[in-house]
């Protein structure tokens with residue numbers, strides 16, 4: 001696996017916590033039937049599995065632009081179809097009843113164009129369901145940007161902070177979809193995950209948001225970067241009554257249903 005590809009094993013280390021928002025997003029999808037479902041940015045298939053369980057008999061297709069993630073998803077759900085594809089270029093062959101994207105669209109640019117485009121590909125009455133982390137201003141993400149400006153790492157990872165799309169305000173997503181929608185439901189939740197140590201917080205973000213920062217570094221530089229980042233994480237997250245650290249993780253949810261006619 002290329003160093004710059006996702007690491008499904010690392011990603012799955014916090015699978016229960018990462019899948020909780022996926023479940024809560026799906027719980028707000030009120031469709032009783034769906035024949036065609038697309039899971040955009042399906043990762044190792046954890047979100048796809050929820051869709052398969054909820055909509056028995058539906059054709060569920062997972063897409064991702066990581067070969068490693070797709071290999072892991074295929075192993076998990078051999079009966080499902082998985083396709084290598086960039087969401088920015090993705091077009092369904094037939095209008096889906098549900099487009100579901102859990103923790104994926106924050107990696108794709110230009111939401112002002114992307115979301116209305118995805119919404120228009122739905123079948124009449126179809127649903128677009130999206131969850132994205134909204135944690136750019138949390139210590140985890142502020143500190144990775146901060147350490148990235150320091151020597152000796154700055155020259156190798158100057159662009160890391162711009163890889164991830166700056167997501168819009170909730171009301172902006174509402175405005176993007178409301179004109180063509182029968183219903184738009186947007187909300188934000190800040191999960192609070194108890195973590196054992198600063199190293200566990202680093203391990204969590206190492207599987208996702210920290211990748212563009214550490215992947216371009218040589219192993220010697222990477223070690224130094226991670227040590228300095230962990231030192232700052234330890235100062236930012238203070239032990240609670242049980243000595244554990246509370247990782248606050250705000251997430252933004254959008255569920256929009258197209259008009260039936």
Ligand SMILES: C[S@@+](CC[C@H](N)C(=O)[O-])C[C@H]1O[C@@H](n2cnc3c(N)ncnc32)[C@H](O)[C@@H]1O
Pocket residue numbers: 006018019022040041042043044045046047063064065066069085086087088101102103104107108208
């Ligand atoms: C944080 S994981 C989410 C996985 C899964 N959906 C879940 O609920 O846990 C994000 C996934 O989006 C994929 N991804 C990121 N940018 C993408 C793009 N432009 N096109 C397709 N997939 C993308 C990554 O490869 C990764 O598997």
